[in-house]
Each structure stands twice: as structure tokens, then as C-alpha cells.
Amino acid sequence: xxxxxxxxxxxxxxxxxxxxxxxxxTIYKLLNxxxxxxxxxxLALYYIPKIKWSTELLFPIxxxxxxxxxxxxxxxxxxxxxGWSKKLIGCLILTAGLGNTSFLGFPIIEAxxxxxxxxxxxxxxxxxxxxxxxxxxxxxxxxxxxxxxNGFQIAKKILLFPPFITFLIACLMNVFNFDFHEYVQFxxxxxxxxVTPLALLSVGLQLRFDRKSQHWKFLALGxxxxxxxxxxLIYVLYVVILQQHSxxxxxxxxxxAMAPMITACILASSHGLxxxxxxxxxxFGIPLSFITLLFWYFVVQYV
Numbered sequence: 001x002x003x004x005x006x007x008x009x010x011x012x013x014x015x016x017x018x019x020x021x022x023x024x025x026t027i028y029k030l031l032n033x034x035x036x037x038x039x040x041x042x043l044a045l046y047y048i049p050k051i052k053w054s055t056e057l058l059f060p061i062x063x064x065x066x067x068x069x070x071x072x073x074x075x076x077x078x079x080x081x082x083g084w085s086k087k088l089i090g091c092l093i094l095t096a097g098l099g100n101t102s103f104l105g106f107p108i109i110e111a112x113x114x115x116x117x118x119x120x121x122x123x124x125x126x127x128x129x130x131x132x133x134x135x136x137x138x139x140x141x142x143x144x145x146x147x148x149x150n151g152f153q154i155a156k157k158i159l160l161f162p163p164f165i166t167f168l169i170a171c172l173m174n175v176f177n178f179d180f181h182e183y184v185q186f187x188x189x190x191x192x193x194x195v196t197p198l199a200l201l202s203v204g205l206q207l208r209f210d211r212k213s214q215h216w217k218f219l220a221l222g223x224x225x226x227x228x229x230x231x232x233l234i235y236v237l238y239v240v241i242l243q244q245h246s247x248x249x250x251x252x253x254x255x256x257a258m259a260p261m262i263t264a265c266i267l268a269s270s271h272g273l274x275x276x277x278x279x280x281x282x283x284f285g286i287p288l289s290f291i292t293l294l295f296w297y298f299v300v301q302y303v
């Protein structure tokens with residue numbers, strides 16, 4: 001419950017600070033950099049060395065990869081058909097293609113499925129959502145924010161992206177069964193815990209409730225894909241086609257139904273991909289997801 005209170009508290013604080021005379025609203029740009037260059041790498045170094053691998057884990061890991069790839073195909077097709085700008089297409093791919101599988105996902109899954117469910121949720125998040133963000137996410141952000149970047153520039157941006165570098169280091173640590181001293185782990189955990197309050201504050205500082213905004217129809221489309229179409233896709237693929245029936249699959253479907261990922265929206269915003277729409281995807285997506293998650297929870301009981 002405290003996590004949910006924190007979500008709305010920091011969003012509301014950001015909105016309030018917009019209206020405080022003299023407050024440097026553009027500080028959200030600094031907050032974005034702290035999240036991407038400090039908090040995310042700390043999370044990778046804390047969680048990934050602890051993962052125990054098996055073939056069954058491919059199902060939860062695959063959730064984020066499937067959701068993001070289909071998001072790319074879906075919004076690229078619509079963008080080409082209706083003549084959308086590159087920045088709009090890139091924004092929707094990023095913000096609708098990745099879910100908030102950690103800060104929202106972890107407490108919700110733990111409450112519904114206990115510690116075993118949480119272990120599955122970590123797999124959806126770390127080798128799933130986190131790695132997609134650090135690779136395909138930065139690739140999309142670069143391609144849709146720049147003019148015509150060449151392959152070398154794109155590869156350089158991915159390889160020098162701090163979360164990706166620390167992911168590779170964390171994977172090597174996992175392979176060699178090495179982890180940091182408990183004091184270092186404590187520090188990494190605390191640094192990583194800054195993702196949510198800082199990112200939500202940044203979102204709040206950019207969030208606008210403009211009834212005349214041209215973003216409403218794109219917001220509705222993005223949230224339709226993220227909250228309804230993505231979990232429906234995972235359900236059909238895993239349960240109907242592949243005939244998988246287990247608690248792991250239930251957790252995977254629930255994680256696929258989470259609200260848009262905060263840090264994906266931050267990545268989109270920091271690359272100039274429709275920052276206001278990115279903020280709206282979080283500001284409206286999180287509260288709306290509580291309703292749609294209830295629906296999907298009843299659906300997965302029959303898995």
C-alpha cells in the first residue's frame with residue numbers, strides 16, 4: 001500500500017511544483033539523467049547476479065520482448081498508414097511497448113502470489129523489461145529522435161548506454177557466480193530505489209491536463225495497446241497456443257498488463273519524443289491500470 005501512496009504523492013508533488021513561482025521546472029531534465037545514469041545501473045548490479053536460470057524462465061522473460069516487438073510493428077504500421085511524425089511513432093513504441101514490471105509489478109505480484117510470484121516478476125523485469133529498455137529501447141529512441149543516424153552511431157549509443165554496460169557486467173557476475181559484499185549490495189539497492197520517486201517527480205513536473213490537447217486520441221490508443229492488447233496477446237500465445245498452465249504463466253500475464261514503464265517514458269522524454277504525451281501515458285496509465293489489472297486477475301484464475 002505504501003508504494004501506491006508514494007506513486008500518487010510524487011506525481012502530485014510534481015504537478016504542484018509546476019505552479020510554484022520561481023521553481024525551476026526544467027529540473028526534470030536533471031532528474032531524468034539521474035534515473036538513467038545512476039539508478040537503473042544500480043538495479044542491474046543488484047538483481048541480475050542473483051537470478052537462477054532454467055528453460056521454464058523463458059516464458060516470463062519473453063513477455064517484455066514480445067510486447068515491445070509487437071508494439072514496434074503495430075505503431076510503425078499505424079504511423080505509416082496515417083502519416084504520423086517519427087517522434088510520435090517513437091513515443092508510442094517506447095511508452096506502450098514496455099510495462100512497469102518492477103515498482104508497480106513487484107508489490108502487486110507479491111500481494112497476489114507471494115514470494116514465489118515475486119521471483120517470477122523479477123525475471124519479467126530484469127532480463128526482460130530492463131534489457132529491452134537498454135537495447136531495443138535506446139535503439140528506437142535514437143532512430144526516432146535523430147535525422148539519419150548510421151549503424152556505427154547507433155551501436156555506439158547502445159554500447160555506451162550506462163544501464164547496458166552494467167547489465168553486461170551483471171551478467172558476467174551471474175555466470176561466474178559472483179556478487180558484491182552485502183554493504184555494496186545495500187548501497188546499490190538504495191540507489192536503485194530512487195528510480196520511482198525521482199522518475200514520478202519528473203513526470204509530475206511535465207504533466208499537463210489540457211482538454212484541448214491533440215494527444216488524447218494517441219493516449220487512448222497507447223493505453224489500449226498496453227493495458228488490453230498486450231496481455232491479451234500474451235494470454236493467447238502462452239495459454240491458447242502453447243498450452244502453458246502454471247502460476248508462472250499467471251504472473252507473466254499479470255506483469256504484461258502493468259501500466260507503462262516510468263523509465264521508458266523518461267527515455268522517450270529525454271530524447272524529445274513527445275514529452276507531454278510520455279508524461280500523460282504515466283499520469284493516466286497508472287490509475288487506469290488498477291481497473292484493468294482487476295479484470296486480468298479474474299481472467300488468469302482459469303489458466
